[in-house]
Amino acid sequence: MRNLLVHYGTPLGAVTAADSVSFSLRAGERLGVVGESGSGKSTLALAILRMIKPPGRIDAGEVWLDGVNLLALSDEAMRQVRLARIALIPQGSMNSLNPVMRIKDQIADALRDHGLAPSRRQVEERVRELLESVGLRPEVADMFPHELSGGMKQRACIAIAISLRPRVIIADEPTSALDVVVQKQVMETLARVQKDLGASVILVGHDMGLMAQFVDRLGVMYAGRLIEVSPVRDIFTQPLHPYTEMLIASLPSLEQKGTFRGIPGLIPLLRDLPPGCAFHPRCPHAVDRCRAEEPRLREIRPAGWAACHLR
């Protein structure tokens, strides 16, 4: 992915939700993306799927998958790519399933719309297989979403996501609304199916603890920009960007699951970004250059990238 630029048109002018975001993903790799809410991480997930809704739009950039630039594909071709090559496990699984359709129908229509229209019996069989692979009983196929628990729903979503054996799975805060035990089960399920498929995973979220356990590499986003990408171990031991540093410092402890706590200052409004480094008003180390010039993401140490003038 290179130089992705996403704008949102608002009544008061365009807003840059993602700017010059670049990274690469290897087959079978698990990449995490963290950031505060509004930092552009969900936008990133949607952008990869080319699902940015008007008034937002992707202005520039390339998303390469197996030698194909997704952003250059026709709408129809892109539609075929979704689920078949890149699948999404949605945030807020509570509402991600159509409440008035049976689970199996929600799996079946994905199969059908990707040109796989096998017989009814084959569909049922495939559905059972998929449900089994995420650890759900076959009866679930005939149920409606409201008859399932949160964890079951999320597993159903995973079942849908893997139904066409995608190369990349984007999981957008897949566990945000679940309790710890269920969270763990779901993540285990996700890890298992990923392994079975040999797919890469982009895990979007703000739970550092979860990231630490699950991903290989971690990207940090701030104000629509990717400010650091490093192997997960490196990030926790030696963060490169001051923001990452503060982020990690704010965790109660590494072993415990935790979320962000007090970083001084406010997240800047996307439509009203400060000049220079977007983080400088909150950065304790800010120098004049930070206020004037926007830093670029560069490799600071092997496999460790950051966008900071101070490094």
Next chain:
Amino acid sequence: MVQRSRHQRFGRRDFIRTGTLAAGALAVAPALTATAQPATAQPRTVARNRTLTLVWTGSREGRWIDYELWNPYAIGSNHQNGPGILYEPLAYYSAFADKEYLWLAESYKYSSDFRELTIKTRSGIKWSDGTPFSADDVAYTLNSLKELGPKVRWGVDVQQFMQEAKTTAPNTVVIKFKVPAPRFFYFMTYKYDIGVYIVPQHIFSGQDWTTFKHFDVAKDWPVTTGPWKVAFSSPQQKVVDRRDEWWAAKAGLAPMPKVERNVWLPSAGEQQLAQALITNQVDFGPSLQPATHPTVFRQNPKIVTHTGQKPPYGYMDWWPISLYVNNEKPPFNDKDVRWALSYFIHRQQIIDVGYVGASQVAPLPLPEYPGLRPYIASVKDLLAKNNTLEFDPKKGEELLTRKGWKKDGAGIWTDAQGGKLRLDIIGFGASGPAIGPVLTELLKRQGVDASFSLPPDFDDRFQKGQYTGAIYGHGGSVNDPYHTLRLYQSVSVAVPGAHLVNFARWKNEAYNKIVDDVFVTDMNNKARLTELFHKAMEIWIPELPDIPLVHNFHRIPMNTTYWTNWPTEQNAYVNGAFWHLTYAIVLWNLQPTQ
């Protein structure tokens, strides 16, 4: 729940399928029910130029609600809506020709004290089912009315006067009265909306008159003596066809009507009526607004009225319109206040604005008909002294000022106690909206705090005296002054249990006595009647119980495309209201043009 949800698979689709079916069924429902309503055979076809189609407002919101009711005595029934031409009377009276047509009766004679009436009926009359008509039918009709009293129409009127009716021979019926009743035969005679319908004893006896409908096309019901039969009846139309057997034609009393079919359509409003007249769909209809007539003439020159195509586009009704004030409520119990109001009203403006000039002022609450003209002429002297038509605000102001009224800061008349001269006028029908706003404005300009409204319960308020002012007419005399005079009678010695239609709630002992005298006077003793009328008016005019305004006109459009010889000014054989009981006379006279 999990288990159950599996059984619902079929549900939604079934639901949608049923819904679609139901929607389809809905589409044809009106057509089907309209068909199913009267399960009778289709009536035969009658050519348009032998059909007389009329529109009448006796319907409600565009539909006949009484289409099954052909028993004219049931209270829901109304002779205006069709039954009027089916049942024949003992006699007809045309006020315009001032002529009586003895009909089922051949002759009648009162005893000298007017306590007994002997009627001879014609022979050779047959009911439509072939049964011979006889005096028994007359006696049966009258005795039943007496017995049923308030349960049926006209029952009380008969009950008040009649002791009994008895047949003394097949064609003779003798009626004994409780009190002298010199107007009983006249009462039974068809004119305007009053008259007794003679019904067949062999059909009606044993039936409950209050609920009997007398309608069955298959049985050729209703059974009547007239030349008509009901061919079809529904909320949308009543079709009455000619019967080819009619005693009166055989007897040479009247020509067989040329009209072969009468269609009564419910009224849908003035615009629809005008439209239908222009396109010759309709031959005869209820009054149009005076301003609409020229529009209709312009588009269909074949339409005429009583006065051709000239104003007032109609004939004078028996219903002169007054401004009623409640004589029981101060300050309107004061005749000077009533007279002041009269002087305040510029009647010609009401005519000019309310009726585009197409009307006529009314000095008295009587129509100026041939039979009444002598009486009206006889009170000229009284009207000269107290001109009921005079517009002279000065005189009105004088009257009020003399009684201690003063105009307040806002120019409103106020009495000594500070009470305003407030007159809340109510109205209804066509006369209310036509007159009300203009009248109110005229009174306001003279300092009367007047208002106008059209309450839905006008009749109720008016009859119970829950009003201060009202616009209403007088359904009284057409040839004999008694009927108008009695409208102001507050009590009667001569007629025990007489009703009160004294809407103005005016009371005058001397007047009451005079009207009682009129009541027992022979209708033909015109000299005596004129004398009594003058005496009554000597009281009435200075008192002015209600304030006469204008005459009412029936501006009936008549279409000469298919039919001619309509009742008009030049040819005034009868008044042209087809809803009146004399419509039969019009039907005798109409001639086809094609």
Next chain:
Amino acid sequence: MRSATAALHYVRRNISLAVGIVLLLALALFVGIGHLVVDTGKSRPLSAPAVRPPSAEHPFGTDRQGRDLLATMVAGTPLTLRIGFIAGFLGVGIGSLLGFVSAYYRGTVDTVIRGVVDIGLTVPGLLVLIIIAVSVKKGLTVDQMAIIVASLAWLNPARTIRAQVLSLRERGYVEVARLSGMSGPEIIVKELMPNLLPYLAATLVNAVSSAILASVGLEVLGLGPIDSPTLGMTLYWVNFNAALINGWWWWWSAPLAIILVVFLGLFFLTVGLDEIANPRLRRAV
């Protein structure tokens, strides 16, 4: 100043709101300037020659009873709006009070209020209106007309506002307010009301427009204040005098045009307010 420009900006984006405001402003201008320039006394009968088409002297023409129609429109439009506003305000006032109380307190109060509303909605409106019209023994005034219309105008607001409050009261901040010891009325006024304001405004505009509709309907049927030159009464006279077929087009086109402007204006205002209350709608216009 800044907020004013912001508001202006917003209005420019919210086309419906703009259209509604422009239409109603135009009407207000018409009435306002009319009252200065035109003698509204000419809306009484006998003040002009009868049935004249528009001319320099009578720009809107005159009617059968000699009313100048321009004067009638100038005098009548505010009367019709007055009926609408009185009835609308009363209706929404009573309706929202009941709606708030019903939804906030639930339980028996709710059952009773909801029952009353449900049953009230079964009564044919015309019946109630005629019964009240009948019991007014004097000539009906414009304000009485408004109250008659208001007698039914509270039912629908009560129902819809109740539903809105029901969904709101489950929100977190209401819970927080309750836990922090705020009293019921306080929560209703401080927490619920402000959040429902755009919705209430839309409901109000809606209620005003239905009230005008009801009053015009009654008036066309002849059940209105005969004496007053309201728009509905003007249409009643149009109908009574068969102006349509007599070709007196100016007589009905003026009130019709004004009624259309009123309804369209109010309608676009509601749509605009809806967009504020429910920003998602904005997108798809």
Next chain:
Amino acid sequence: MRADYLARRVGVFVLIVWLAATLNFFLPRLSGQDPVRATLLQQASLGGHVQTGLEAMVKEYERRFGLDRPLWKQYVTYLRDVSRFDFNYSISSYPRTVNSIIAEAIPWTVGLLGITTVLSFTIGTLLGALLAWPGAPRWMRLLMPPLWALHAIPFFLLGLILMYLLAFRMQLLPMFGGYTAGAFPGLTLTFVGDVIAHSILPALSIVLVATGGWALGMRGMMVTTQGEDYVTFAEAKGLRRLTIFLRYCVRNAILPQTTALALALGNILSGAVLVEVIFGYPGVGTILFHAIRENDHFLIQGIVFTVIVALGVATLILDVLYPLLDPRISYRRT
């Protein structure tokens, strides 16, 4: 569980019907008007002659209709009669029964309003759905303002304008009534065509106004639905636009519309009094108008009761069937 639910729903239904029936028993009597007198007087006024026996007749028929008895006795009789669906005689058209009058009018109203309601619902919902769908052709957007404008015009005003244009000026359609005056009902093509021709004007005025309403409602629901997570997820599933549109947006957005449709269908009996009155359509609306004007207690009670029952039944059916449409709603909830 289901039987329980049904029993409870029916119980609530009966309670509502009873209360509403009670209210509608007392309301017409509140006006203090005497329907017998009003009817007789109105007839008399038509002819300009007030009959001698009027006062006595009023008394006689008040007794016959039981209107002279104490109110509570009348009420008890009323409840008994109503429970048997017997509404007694009509006061204003005695001796016709209320039932026969209503039976005559219902098919017309159900036909006209049933069709127009279903039609405007279908068109409106479809339009509303398309209007909210980004994939819809651009010209569809142009439909929105006229739809809105039409929706803002009251039924009867639009009816009058249409009548003037189509029936009066162009003379394309009949102005008034259920079928041509002088035509005899029969199951012939001409007659059915005639009935349909007569229904076009009133139908058009209803459809034009109501369609806008349904479209607006549907559009609002669609916009809300499109923001739902499951629609986003459906898109991420790579579904076709049409699939998402039909199965994820329309299918869900239509649910509240369906509720409204059921209520609208339940309400059709009393829904369009003015339209029916203006076009002289021989339906329940004109009868109700007539009954109210004449203060015909029994006829009012009969019609209102029928309307309440129709509405109640519609709601009941909806409540029972709704879970089929929306699996989230279970039978256990009221």
